Amino acid sequence: MNHKIVSYMVGRILQIEAALLLLPCLISLIYTEWHSSLALLASALIAFVIGCVCTHLLGKNDKMIFAKEGFAIVALAWISMSLVGALPFYISREIPKFVDAFFETVSGFTTTGASILTNVEKMSRGLLFWRSFTHWIGGMGVLVFVMAIFPQESGRSIHIMRAEMPGPSVGKLVPRIRTTAKLLYIIYIVMTVVQIVLMLFGGMPLFASVLHAFGTAGTGGFGILNDSIASYSPYLQWVIAIFMLLFGINFNLYYLFLIKHFRAALKSTELWVYLGIVAVSTTIITFNIYNTFNTFSDAVRTSFFQVSSIMTTTGFATADFNLWPSLSKTILLTLMFIGSCAGSTGGGIKVSRIIIVMKTIFRDIKRMLHPRSVGSVKFEGKILDLHTTNGVSVYFAIYFILFFIILLLISFGSAFDIETNFSAAAACFNNIGPGLGAVGPTSNFAAYTGFSKIVLSFAMLLGRLEIFPILLIFTPIFWKKK
Amino acid sequence: MKIIISGCGKIGSTIISNLVEENHDIVAIDSNPAVVAELTNIYDIMGICGNGADSDILDEAGVSDADLFVSVAGSDELNMISCFLAKKLGAKHTVARISTPEYNDKSLAIMKQHLEISLTINPERLAAHDLFNVLKFPSAVKIESFSRRYLEIIEIKLKDDSLLDGVKLMDIRTKFNAKVLVCCIQRGDEVFIPNGTFVLKSGDKIGVAATHQELLKFFKALGRSQKMAKDVMLLGGGRISYYLADLLTDIGTSVKIIEIDEKVCETLSEGLTKATIIHGDGAQQELLIEEGLLTTDAFVSLTGMDEENILISIFAQSQNVPKVIAKVNRDELYAMAGKLGLDSLVSPKKIVSDLIISYARALQNSMGSSVETLYKLMDDKAEALEFNVIENPELVNIPLKDLKLKANILIGGIIRNRKTIIPGGNDIISAGDKVVVIAANHKLQDLSDILEK
Numbered sequence: 015m016n017h018k019i020v021s022y023m024v025g026r027i028l029q030i031e032a033a034l035l036l037l038p039c040l041i042s043l044i045y046t047e048w049h050s051s052l053a054l055l056a057s058a059l060i061a062f063v064i065g066c067v068c069t070h071l072l073g074k075n076d077k078m079i080f081a082k083e084g085f086a087i088v089a090l091a092w093i094s095m096s097l098v099g100a101l102p103f104y105i106s107r108e109i110p111k112f113v114d115a116f117f118e119t120v121s122g123f124t125t126t127g128a129s130i131l132t133n134v135e136k137m138s139r140g141l142l143f144w145r146s147f148t149h150w151i152g153g154m155g156v157l158v159f160v161m162a163i164f165p166q167e168s169g170r171s172i173h174i175m176r177a178e179m180p181g182p183s184v185g186k187l188v189p190r191i192r193t194t195a196k197l198l199y200i201i202y203i204v205m206t207v208v209q210i211v212l213m214l215f216g217g218m219p220l221f222a223s224v225l226h227a228f229g230t231a232g233t234g235g236f237g238i239l240n241d242s243i244a245s246y247s248p249y250l251q252w253v254i255a256i257f258m259l260l261f262g263i264n265f266n267l268y269y270l271f272l273i274k275h276f277r278a279a280l281k282s283t284e285l286w287v288y289l290g291i292v293a294v295s296t297t298i299i300t301f302n303i304y305n306t307f308n309t310f311s312d313a314v315r316t317s318f319f320q321v322s323s324i325m326t327t328t329g330f331a332t333a334d335f336n337l338w339p340s341l342s343k344t345i346l347l348t349l350m351f352i353g354s355c356a357g358s359t360g361g362g363i364k365v366s367r368i369i370i371v372m373k374t375i376f377r378d379i380k381r382m383l384h385p386r387s388v389g390s391v392k393f394e395g396k397i398l399d400l401h402t403t404n405g406v407s408v409y410f411a412i413y414f415i416l417f418f419i420i421l422l423l424i425s426f427g428s429a430f431d432i433e434t435n436f437s438a439a440a441a442c443f444n445n446i447g448p449g450l451g452a453v454g455p456t457s458n459f460a461a462y463t464g465f466s467k468i469v470l471s472f473a474m475l476l477g478r479l480e481i482f483p484i485l486l487i488f489t490p491i492f493w494k495k496k
Numbered sequence: 497m498k499i500i501i502s503g504c505g506k507i508g509s510t511i512i513s514n515l516v517e518e519n520h521d522i523v524a525i526d527s528n529p530a531v532v533a534e535l536t537n538i539y540d541i542m543g544i545c546g547n548g549a550d551s552d553i554l555d556e557a558g559v560s561d562a563d564l565f566v567s568v569a570g571s572d573e574l575n576m577i578s579c580f581l582a583k584k585l586g587a588k589h590t591v592a593r594i595s596t597p598e599y600n601d602k603s604l605a606i607m608k609q610h611l612e613i614s615l616t617i618n619p620e621r622l623a624a625h626d627l628f629n630v631l632k633f634p635s636a637v638k639i640e641s642f643s644r645r646y647l648e649i650i651e652i653k654l655k656d657d658s659l660l661d662g663v664k665l666m667d668i669r670t671k672f673n674a675k676v677l678v679c680c681i682q683r684g685d686e687v688f689i690p691n692g693t694f695v696l697k698s699g700d701k702i703g704v705a706a707t708h709q710e711l712l713k714f715f716k717a718l719g720r721s722q723k724m725a726k727d728v729m730l731l732g733g734g735r736i737s738y739y740l741a742d743l744l745t746d747i748g749t750s751v752k753i754i755e756i757d758e759k760v761c762e763t764l765s766e767g768l769t770k771a772t773i774i775h776g777d778g779a780q781q782e783l784l785i786e787e788g789l790l791t792t793d794a795f796v797s798l799t800g801m802d803e804e805n806i807l808i809s810i811f812a813q814s815q816n817v818p819k820v821i822a823k824v825n826r827d828e829l830y831a832m833a834g835k836l837g838l839d840s841l842v843s844p845k846k847i848v849s850d851l852i853i854s855y856a857r858a859l860q861n862s863m864g865s866s867v868e869t870l871y872k873l874m875d876d877k878a879e880a881l882e883f884n885v886i887e888n889p890e891l892v893n894i895p896l897k898d899l900k901l902k903a904n905i906l907i908g909g910i911i912r913n914r915k916t917i918i919p920g921g922n923d924i925i926s927a928g929d930k931v932v933v934i935a936a937n938h939k940l941q942d943l944s945d946i947l948e949k
Contacts, residue, residue: 189542
């Protein structure tokens with residue numbers, strides 16, 4: 015393990031975070047919130063100083079990045095970023111306990127949207143902005159951002175990108191990693207701006223539009239009102255629901271659209287399966303909850319919004335789905351695990367992995383019936399090698415083992431029923447936010463013990479970084495010098 | 497520039513590693529997923545797994561806006577088809593590796609024209625040419641020639657008792673009475689361009705630029721054997737051996753090829769009537785000695801195994817063969833073989849990659865004074881480039897001593913009207929000349945890049 019480059023990159027990330035913290039600081043100055051602006055400024059300074067110590071004293075940019083270093087950089091960068099990002103909440107005393115502030119920040123960066131705040135509306139605007147801004151930063155990934163702005167001389171930095179970008183296989187859009195990162199961010203920024211403009215048309219104030227766009231783009235789910243999106247007009251609900259769906263699609267497809275390869279983009283199996291699942295789930299839930307609504311369009315909108323929000327792992331809500339019949343709740347719980355497409359900003363297992371696992375299962379069943387049959391797993395028109403299918407199967411296994419470990423850990427000393435604990439673990443691990451029962455859309459995670467909050471914070475990091483980076487830093491062999 | 501490399505074997509990956517340093521957008525195509533994965537892990541390039549002659553794969557690689565398409569897979573036919581397809585799909589220039597001896601000059605010319613291939617390269621033939629040059633001039637480790645051999649740059653290593661030990665560079669011309677220019681020096685791991693006050697030490701590897709005649713004079717004065725090898729033993733009957741034997745027997749050199757495979761021996765003896773073909777295992781020292789290793793002028797080890805080449809060459813060196821050359825393909829072994837005392841090494845993939853780089857630089861710079869030839873010297877740490885000079889007020893008709901050159905750059909030769917000038921401070925460059933520049937730690941695109949800005 016090359017400790018120097020790891021330290022250097024983590025320091026770089028903290029310096030960037032310091033710069034990013036200045037933006038909410040500016041916002042709070044505009045709204046003359048002196049208290050929170052000071053807290054944000056102080057945090058920025060701390061981040062900058064620690065960052066400089068890491069880059070100059072402890073680290074060195076010697077460009078020796080291999081797979082191991084890539085994982086370590088990503089894991090440590092995310093953890094230290096969350097620790098520093100929690101400072102403004104803690105220093106300003108708007109979230110008095112550091113564990114709570116850490117949970118909230120991790121929830122922000124991992125685009126989960128699970129909150130411990132009992133009253134969001136009481137927060138100062140500067141900190142609300144920072145809270146939602148963490149979604150936007152975490153959505154596309156900080157290290158991808160670093161790659162977009164700093165020239166990387168070593169081609170091996172693909173290891174970092176691979177560790178941070180979700181999906182079973184990370185491909186580049188263009189030959190160069192820096193151009194790829196830039197393109198991804200350009201697509202991301204343009205889509206966010208379009209959403210802000212559309213919401214402004216719908217009469218939402220600028221501040222709210224920007225924050226909701228951040229929450230949607232990162233598929234996070236932090237809102238600014240206690241009832242999330244429920245009090246906004248149907249038009250705004252439609253805009254948010256559709257944009258959630260869009261941000262849950264693989265960004266590579268947008269690039270294909272950009273370079274006018276429409277046919278290639280529309281040929282994506284994952285896209286159609288993703289849209290298919292959304293359509294089927296929406297239909298079933300609509301008929302399941304139809305009788306509680308006055309008009310059919312209300313029922314369609316509400317169920318589509320909830321399906322889109324849960325499937326893309328955003329976590330906005332327009333209805334308290336806790337009160338829905340158990341069929342609808344079970345569908346939503348299933349969608350939590352499926353998640354969005356690979357290469358999007360969303361979390362969960364990812365549709366592409368589900369497809370690959372299903373195809374692997376069918377092939378193996380066929381092989382059991384016809385032991386001499388030869389079959390291969392094809393996905394997106396390409397034959398997958400054993401390495402990839404194995405990787406996906408292992409990912410599945412680890413995913414569920416870890417899920418039950420998390421569930422077990424938060425059940426210790428927990429006052430909640432199994433539905434709450436199960437959905438809380440699922441909602442955090444899959445980066446959704448609200449769960450069912452006592453952590454449903456109208457309530458929050460405040461009542462969990464400090465220990466459970468730390469466990470859930472790590473669950474969120476595991477989910478966002480797709481398990482391995484975080485898991486590896488807990489293994490001793492990973493840190494051995496040789 | 498956007499460059500697509502199809503076929504990422506030894507040659508392909510060397511080309512990629514060199515082009516990456518030149519800041520091109522590179523897409524690599526190979527049918528082996530492991531190779532593609534490895535390359536994309538190491539270099540900042542896009543990798544696509546598939547057949548280079550599949551139009552879908554070429555589309556995916558973005559062939560329609562590629563500036564250069566290079567197909568260097570093992571199969572000549574695949575390379576031809578890939579290049580043809582790439583050209584038809586919009587690639588601006590195509591380069592194919594074609595190395596079967598049966599595709600001779602005539603059929604190659606027809607194919608080049610009709611498949612619209614911009615450049616065909618034959619690594620084995622190029623390697624054979626390089627070896628041929630060195631065998632004609634055995635005192636040198638390596639010879640690079642410019643502009644139809646009006647100027648040559650040779651690399652030599654100063655032995656312990658060398659007459660050059662302790663000599664100041666500015667005194668060389670008077671002391672040895674030869675118009676030569678020491679243009680780059682490798683001492684230890686460092687490579688630099690020296691000035692006149694530099695003092696040579698034994699153990700240095702130096703690059704000397706001069707015309708062929710002057711070099712002969714220089715070596716005579718140095719007292720080093722400069723006799724052309726008249727009797728050459730080649731180990732291994734691959735394509736390089738075939739081409740080399742062909743070249744050597746043409747000028748009357750006696751050639752003996754030792755090859756282990758009987759079938760290959762038969763084919764060789766059909767193609768090379770003047771050479772002696774021996775069927776036997778070259779790793780057997782007895783056989784080598786029986787076939788006259790002790791009396792041969794030069795021994796070239798060209799088997800497919802780097803390790804075998806190195807070890808047998810060391811053996812030949814221990815038997816006091818005047819000139820021993822080993823073919824070494826793997827970079828790690830190349831460096832190690834140098835440390836083991838083998839100073840003459842040949843690596844076909846390096847030759848090809850030099851060629852592709854000079855071609856890419858020339859394409860990138862088709863407007864200015866373009867790169868005509870490029871060679872990497874001193875273990876790739878310095879470059880010698882030949883430029884065609886065009887009218888440029890900053891450069892042309894100014895005495896060289898008044899030009900503000902960047903550090904570590906030297907003008908090694910000017911070729912004007914078929915005459916070679918080894919320049920001094922009062923010489924000038926004029927439009928229409930060919931200029932050879934030696935640069936360490938620079939990547940020159942245009943002749944004007946040599947000026948301090």
